[in-house]
Amino acid sequence: MNPRVAQIKTQAETSLAEFFSARASTGAHEAARQKAVALFAEKGLPHRRVEAWHYTDLRNLMREAWPLAAPAAAKVAANDGLRVDIVDGACAGLPRALPAGLTIRALRDVLAKADAALIAQLFPEAGSHDSVVALNAGLARDGVVVETAAGVKIDTPIELAFTTGQGAPRSDMSRCLVIAGAGSSATIIETHASAARAQRNSALVCWLGEGAGVDHVFETTDASPELHVASLIVDVGARASFQSFGFIAHGDLLRRQCFIRQSGEYAKIGLRGVCLLKGKQHADTTLAIEHAVPQGESRELFKHIIMGEASGVYQGKVLVRPGAQKTDGGMKSQALLLSDDAAMYNKPELEIYADDVVCGHGATIGELDADQVFYLMSRGLPKARAEGVLIEAFAREAIEFVGNETARARFEETLSAWLEARS
Amino acid sequence: MLEIRNLHARVGDKQILHGVTLCVKAGEVAAIMGPNGSGKSTLSYVIAGRAGYEVTEGEVLLDGENILDMPPNERAAKGLFLAFQYPLEIPGVTTHTFLRAAMNAQRKQRGEAELTVPAFMKVMNAGAEKLGIAKDMLRRGLNVGFSGGEKKRLEVLQMALLEPRFGILDETDSGLDIDALRIVAEGVNALRSAARGFLVITHYQRLLDYIVPDSVHVLSAGRVVKSGGKELAHELEKNGYRDYVADAA
Ligand SMILES: Nc1ncnc2c1ncn2[C@@H]1O[C@H](COP(=O)(O)OP(=O)(O)OP(=O)(O)O)[C@@H](O)[C@H]1O
Ligand SMILES: [Mg+2]
Numbered sequence: 001m002n003p004r005v006a007q008i009k010t011q012a013e014t015s016l017a018e019f020f021s022a023r024a025s026t027g028a029h030e031a032a033r034q035k036a037v038a039l040f041a042e043k044g045l046p047h048r049r050v051e052a053w054h055y056t057d058l059r060n061l062m063r064e065a066w067p068l069a070a071p072a073a074a075k076v077a078a079n080d081g082l083r084v085d086i087v088d089g090a091c092a093g094l095p096r097a098l099p100a101g102l103t104i105r106a107l108r109d110v111l112a113k114a115d116a117a118l119i120a121q122l123f124p125e126a127g128s129h130d131s132v133v134a135l136n137a138g139l140a141r142d143g144v145v146v147e148t149a150a151g152v153k154i155d156t157p158i159e160l161a162f163t164t165g166q167g168a169p170r171s172d173m174s175r176c177l178v179i180a181g182a183g184s185s186a187t188i189i190e191t192h193a194s195a196a197r198a199q200r201n202s203a204l205v206c207w208l209g210e211g212a213g214v215d216h217v218f219e220t221t222d223a224s225p226e227l228h229v230a231s232l233i234v235d236v237g238a239r240a241s242f243q244s245f246g247f248i249a250h251g252d253l254l255r256r257q258c259f260i261r262q263s264g265e266y267a268k269i270g271l272r273g274v275c276l277l278k279g280k281q282h283a284d285t286t287l288a289i290e291h292a293v294p295q296g297e298s299r300e301l302f303k304h305i306i307m308g309e310a311s312g313v314y315q316g317k318v319l320v321r322p323g324a325q326k327t328d329g330g331m332k333s334q335a336l337l338l339s340d341d342a343a344m345y346n347k348p349e350l351e352i353y354a355d356d357v358v359c360g361h362g363a364t365i366g367e368l369d370a371d372q373v374f375y376l377m378s379r380g381l382p383k384a385r386a387e388g389v390l391i392e393a394f395a396r397e398a399i400e401f402v403g404n405e406t407a408r409a410r411f412e413e414t415l416s417a418w419l420e421a422r423s
Numbered sequence: 424m425l426e427i428r429n430l431h432a433r434v435g436d437k438q439i440l441h442g443v444t445l446c447v448k449a450g451e452v453a454a455i456m457g458p459n460g461s462g463k464s465t466l467s468y469v470i471a472g473r474a475g476y477e478v479t480e481g482e483v484l485l486d487g488e489n490i491l492d493m494p495p496n497e498r499a500a501k502g503l504f505l506a507f508q509y510p511l512e513i514p515g516v517t518t519h520t521f522l523r524a525a526m527n528a529q530r531k532q533r534g535e536a537e538l539t540v541p542a543f544m545k546v547m548n549a550g551a552e553k554l555g556i557a558k559d560m561l562r563r564g565l566n567v568g569f570s571g572g573e574k575k576r577l578e579v580l581q582m583a584l585l586e587p588r589f590g591i592l593d594e595t596d597s598g599l600d601i602d603a604l605r606i607v608a609e610g611v612n613a614l615r616s617a618a619r620g621f622l623v624i625t626h627y628q629r630l631l632d633y634i635v636p637d638s639v640h641v642l643s644a645g646r647v648v649k650s651g652g653k654e655l656a657h658e659l660e661k662n663g664y665r666d667y668v669a670d671a672a
Contacts, residue, residue, distance in 0.1 A: 376513075
């Protein structure tokens with residue numbers, strides 16, 4: 001009856017389907033979960049004929065699915081500062097003390113008594129068509145829910161530290177929810193590590209109320225999971241500002257996908273990032289930005305620096321819905337290839353259905369400018385140093401947008417060390 | 424000090440230098456003049472070590488040492504400096520950061536201690552003031568948005584800070600206003616000493632009124648076709664290159 005040729009399931013897809021059926025009914029969000037399970041059953045893992053995944057053929061790259069990490073011990077550690085630990089997909093550490101107006105709770109506790117409104121926030125429409133997001137919706141059991149009360153300014157960054165326990169290879173799935181109250185502001189720093197070989201599927205869902213400000217940072221570490229799909233799903237309300245910076249320097253295979261929706265007028269969206277890739281690393285940044293209402297602003301700036309046989313992907317799609325007049329969009333993606341075998345796939349896209357908008361994009365792929373290198377060398381800088389100066393300048397144009405000073409300094413340091421190691 | 428012996432060089436398939444021989448002794452200033460396209464900048468790039476310029480014959484000795492096999496940074500550390508005809512713009516690298524990196528890179532290659540930030544700021548600011556370079560320019564991207572004359576002043580500032588043993592100035596006077604020409608020439612003259620040599624490439628005799636050369640050479644079609652004293656520059660100013668171009672052809 002289905003006219004499509006049924007695809008033969010890969011070993012990984014078969015395992016993932018088994019993980020689904022092994023899960024007991026979950027209560028309040030069972031309907032959302034079943035919907036996701038059905039979607040995954042139909043679509044399977046994304047592959048190169050799925051446009052959004054064209055350059056990252058996950059079905060082909062993910063030969064097997066490692067067993068789901070066992071839920072961590074129920075005990076939750078009390079952390080200093082505003083640090084949250086997500087270990088093996090479960091909330092394992094929460095801040096000992098919270099400033100007024102900030103609540104942070106384990107998702108499993110919230111789910112136990114969640115109402116329909118919260119379930120809807122946790123499983124938004126945006127991104128739900130993506131089968132890896134569906135996989136997450138179907139299999140993640142825990143994570144964290146962060147809420148800021150109206151008008152509250154949280155100065156200390158809230159750190160979401162993802163890792164795994166030690167031991168056998170595993171997959172870990174988690175879903176986190178941030179609800180920023182009207183006029184509140186907060187910084188969320190997401191760091192990813194793992195102590196075992198890991199396949200990670202993490203999703204972060206953010207809702208920004210009117211006039212809220214969220215500054216988000218996504219950061220890899222030198223112990224990053226081998227395979228990681230990180231989904232960021234955001235709804236930006238009126239006059240709110242959502243800024244996200246991705247700093248990617250580690251991990252074998254990373255896909256960062258951002259589904260950002262401007263749902264209120266005069267909202268601002270800023271997505272930026274730097275990718276430092278070497279060896280056989282592959283990093284894919286795919287953005288779907290939707291301006292659903294008028295007067296929105298979006299800015300994207302991504303810089304890839306690629307050497308060895310590594311490959312980078314940037315796909316940025318800006319959709320301006322009919323009626324989303326006065327949208328102001330600007331997208332820039334630039335890549336620097338430092339070796340013959342380095343590859344970059346750059347695909348900015350504008351889909352505009354409103355007539356009174358200003359949207360532009362620019363994408364470049366290039367090598368270091370030999371004349372600039374010579375100029376610096378003629379002043380005494382050794383070749384590697386001269387190249388390093390130019391690469392740093394290239395990356396810094398994006399890094400300077402990182403709002404959090406500590407994170408910015410950390411990225412600059414990682415960049416220097418990365419450049420040091422290449423010479 | 425600098426000896427260019429029978430230098431032949433090409434870019435790609437195009438042979439540009441056809442046997443240049445020229446010697447500049449310590450303490451001397453040699454001027455090179457010559458028509459557009461005669462190979463003056465090519466000569467300066469070959470001496471500085473720009474990639475893509477292939478030496479097919481001959482050698483260049485600095486203090487008796489052949490420098491042609493050294494990368495540009497080693498030549499710089501040996502004391503060679505080229506003030507570019509067209510200085511490059513490098514966005515994202517602030518001018519003062521670049522100046523400090525250059526000074527320290529050379530000190531390091533010579534086994535000297537790096538300059539501290541305050542010590543560097545002091546020499547940089549003093550040098551900039553002498554050349555009439557505004558402080559805010561030093562905070563901008565290297566040469567980015569600088570006017571033609573500002574770029575040339577910055578080249579001379581770099582030379583003053585790096586204190587090379589041998590300086591090549593490729594049309595440093597073009598683009599300079601009358602006052603700047605004098606200031607820049609004074610900057611060069613201040614560096615003149617018994618231990619230093621200069622090669623000054625120019626189209627205009629006026630620069631040579633300020634930086635008085637010990638010898639003047641005419642480069643035409645990749646060869647030195649005439650050498651003489653400073654009076655040769657006056658003669659060229661009056662009669663042009665007609666006689667020498669005809670000789671070369
Ligand atoms: N990369 C290149 N490829 C081909 N030809 C080149 C290249 N660079 C220089 N040339 C040629 O070599 C010749 C010499 O150029 P060069 O820049 O050395 O001249 P110049 O004497 O400095 O001239 P000007 O007085 O205009 O500065 C010119 O004919 C020029 O077109
Ligand atoms: Mg020239």
